[in-house]
Amino acid sequence: MKIDLHVHSKHSIRPSQWILQKLGCPESFTEPAAIYRIAREKGMDLVTITDHNTISGSAEIAHLPGTFISEEVTTYFPEDGCKAHVLVYGINEVIHRELRAIRENIFDLVCYLRQEEIFHVLAHPLYSINDKLRIDHFEKFLLLFANIELNGARDDYQNYCIRKITDKLTPGIIENLANKHGIEPAFPEPWFKRLTGGSDDHSSLNISRQYTEVREAKTREEFFQGIDAGKASVIGKGSTPQVLSHNLYGIAYQYYKRKLNLESKVGKDPVLRFLDSCLQANSDTEDKLVPRLIHSWRDRKVQKQEKGGQIQDILRFEAHKLLKDNPKLRDFPQKGNSKIENRAGRWFDFVNHVSNRVLVHFWDTLVNNSSGADFFNIFHSLGSAGALYTVLAPYFVTFTVFSRDKQFSASSLKHFSIDNQSRSDKPFKLAHFTDTFYEINGVALTLRRQLKFAKESEKDLAVVTCDSENHPAMDGVRNFDPIGVYGLPEYPEQKMFIPPFLEMLNYCYDNEFTQIHVATPGPLGLAALAIARIMKLPIGGTYHTAIPQYAQILTGDGNIEELVWKYTIWFYQQLDWVLVPSKSTGDELIEKGLDPAKVRLFPRGVDTELFHPSKRNPSFLRNRFRTGDGFKLLYVGRISKEKDLQLLVRAFDIIRQKFPEAELVLVGNGPYLQELKALTFGMRCTFTDFLDGEDLASIYASSDLFVFPSATDTFGNVVLEAQASGLPIIVTDSGGPQENIIPNKTGLIVKAGNLESLTGAIEGLLADQLRLKEMGKAARLYVEKRSHELAFEKTWLIYRDCGNDVEQEMAAAI
Template structure:
């Protein structure tokens, strides 16, 4: 005999989800008769309803021979108000009334149920209904209850933890818990627990997705006796956040359909027809008139909405566009074909596509308004995008609740693991997701992340780099590249692109991968996605400040107001982090001076691959394709842009060339200043190699004589360490992070920022002293060997284990994420 022992009808009227509370919607719309019909079609031998603290719904169908009266009772631990739910089966109206009287104490309720001989089950035992559930409460439930539910609306990992704990209990465990809590179990062999299954359906979409079977039972009495004596078997599937969100959309749709009498539009409008087929369990017969309307809707030419279109118009447009190009969705709109499995996945795909298309409609104008500082238009675009994201609230809420459930279950699991209960695994290893908007590019940040992926794989650490780029790349284990929903090119910097990430897809990925820590390497759109994911999934997040974006913005726009605005945004973003990792003390001091709390700042180690960058890579034959190898060879490696102070280097090299005949300059890199720099240095011994990678870059470093890096905006400067590892002395400025990556006077020279004469003098001094140049080169190599990448990576990994991060408290995830 099979029965779904946990189902709700329209008589469950008080929703726990704030999304439904906000619109004044009950938590279910399923009619008791319709519920019974669906359960019977799915093979259930008998039917019951378990509405919250009421039997009104089940009484409507109680006269039918295959129906029995039950309810889901809300009860409390009297000492702190922790709420738990208890399923009670085959009760009378009189028993229901008495249950309502005693239910405010779980101890009084259980005492009454035992006295009456009522079969009862603790529902979703690891679910924290009002955020108060903890390991102490669960231990008491083990002493009070014999029967435990595997809930079909909860996460698979939660049910696995529950099964593991129950299976691992022994007599000594129960004795210990009894002594600890002063509760004597009222049943024999209290360490032996029974399991039931129930769908906990609220929308009619998941009835009997999980159910209980008692093989030998032929009557209800035999069935319930089987449950109480350990003869029950739970079957079916658990839920995911997608399942819960799908149900929330369904309940809200059914609420609005009834409130606004939308039935009259279902056969006339393809949008309404699609929603009804997807979000309700009603069967609509398709008559001639309905088919005519469908034909007209699918063949009507639709105009692309302009910038004044409302959210409603955009959603309708995107829906119709998606339906017409996707055969599965077209079939759903036409036939109501809901027989396929994983409808929650299909609904997610639908919401994901139309929300991305609609959001893109607002994002591009928003970025244009931002570039033009059109304040009122900016707020208009933000308001429209905010309205769209309020429609995605069911997903934000569902992922947040499931993440909270995981957290509660994990803490309870850890309690039992520490107490030696078998079959309980230890806590999973640390699993880090590192969000970045630069991974495939040629720059220091990307190079560091690429090295981290390789080293994490070697040392068997769980690291995944998450990025978003519009070009295809070979799959690399440990790297997840999302296809952007759109791209914005910065008018002041055409080579730089901002990619809009597919947020819902990222959120689902992070939930499925069970990351324990998030790291954001960017305050851009991908970094904002990381921040929202962290708050929704209640994960610790740290951020890296490695690019002086405010200063770059000032350089590119020559507008101090834009630079100030960028600083305000940067401070807002990094204040959301648990910690901010900076690559140098000077960078940390700058952030503190701007107003970032100093207690948030941590200097993290950076290293260099001393095996790759090595003086043995010297190859003058390779170098002669660029310059005369008999000259004194200056080298610059990096982005060719004004913010790197390359106009200053142009002036210095021109001056050096006039007084020193045997000097040359190699500029390795690409960027917006390249053509202008080429013209400025025409007629000199300067060679532009373009972007150089791999072995060619290694040889280039090792084959030159002196590395020059005049930048004042770099927060670290990987190239400075790479040059020293290749046995090149370096010259840097006293602004920014590079000055902290050498030993002044021993491995290189630090000159004042923006000081052309000082830079010229430093270069001349080393040209005139070959012996000192060689000594500096050897010291530079020794210094770099003490800054190995492997050592730096291990130290950074340990920083994730900081107790202050892992013990961080979080505000309401939706309040911070939306």
């Protein structure tokens, strides 16, 4: 005999899910008769309905054969109000009234059910209904209940944990719990738990997804006797965030379909027709859907939605367009595609595509109006974004709930010392979000090295990025196609990519990351922050680019710099910790308002084998770049305004008057290249474009002095590379590079932006060749113990230790 022991009808009227409360709709909108029909069609021998604190649903089908009356009783722990649900079977109106009178106290309720010998089951014991569930409550559940449910609306891992814990219970464990809580179990063999299964369906989409089977039972009485005897089997599977979200959308659709009287319009509107097929169980028109849609689009022209329209108009337009342009999605709801995972997955694709297009509309409006300072439309766009949040809320809610429940389930498993490989004990999996992975800069190179070292040392590191180019696949890298790409007028080469948020959220959930790290405060960083909050994960960040200063240099507007500073501090203040490459960078963030307790200094390394004085090869420069034999000043890095290269050129112009054989070599590329070439016209100046590997190592070692005039860099990898190659260094007194030298021993520190200071330092070293060589030797010795491998291991420990601190705080709350 098969029975789905947990199903809801339209008589469950008080929703526990926030999104349903906001919509003002019931927790279910399914007719009891529909539940009966669907359950019998899916092979259930008997049918019951377990509405919250009412038997109205069961009573409505009580006249039909093979039914019995049940309900799901809401009860509370009197000491703290922690809510629990108890499924009660085979009752009548009199028992229901008595249950209502005593249900507020879980101890009174259980006592009554035992005295009256009413079969009952604790529903979803690891699901925190009102966010008050703690380990102590779960221990009390084990003392109060003989029968425990494996719930079809909850995650498979949660049900796995219930099985593991109940399977390993012993008389000794129960005795210890009874002594601890002062509760004496009122049933025999309390360590032996009977497990039942039910779908916990609220929308009719998942009825009998999970059910209980007692093979030898022929009657309802034999069925429950079989459960008591331990002969029951739970058949089916748990849910996923996509499946439960699909369920919530189904409830909302059925509610609005009835409230707005949409039934007569379904056959005329292609979007409503699609919604009906996806969100209504056993739609009787699925096989007619495609011909109707084709006919509808042939006879009806959808006008393009003007920008600035209402969110509902944009949603409708994008939905129409998507279904028209995507035959695979449009044809899906035909018969043969009724498996719930397929329907939930296809619905996810539909919502993802439509919401992405709406988000692009939002960004288009925001960017266009920002350039024109149209603040009315900017606020209108922000309002549209808020409305889109409501549309996507079912996914945000379910991913949050499932993530929270996984963490609590893992803590419960660990608490009972049952599974040494529980989630709490597994090595952490780090998702590193970056928007510069494919660029040519020190940050990107460092991350690529980290990925390489992680793979070699079997550490779980995944890079999550978003880029529009078709890059070759790489192990450990997940590149998402952006839904929108925006250029910056002041910096054409720098693109801003808008990530597909729902896809990223689903990816992080499926891969079970235990920690998130973000290296950008841009749109990708905002996505990472939201994912961490939804999944209840620790999140840290790296501050490696002086974005406010860059904004000021590129725009020449101090107000823009101040605005960017406010946003930057706000963003990093949301993180659990912030890694900085230099003390000066950390001090600057703290001065601007960042909590000092969040700041951590992390190490950086250099490839001391690749970059080595032995790579000196003057003929390489002569043959490839046609340089002379004079003294060579070297700069390596991005050719852009914020690097203050115009100051270096001015200093070189003065120096070459005194040292005519001196040469300036600039390695790199960037938006300032052509303008800089014009500035150096007629000078002994060589531009090599981007170099790496052995070519770059030869350039370093074959030069004589490394000059880095930037006042905005937070670290400067090239400063370490130059020292590893045996070059003395000149850096400014602003930013992080000054912390990577030993002043007056491996290099000199000059006043930022000061032509006289920079020129004097260069001339002084050119005039003292002995000091120059001694500094070069000292520079090599200084960096020899700063390998990339050692820096990565230290950084990984910082990731792990910071994450553990946050997880311990979360565990303490549990």
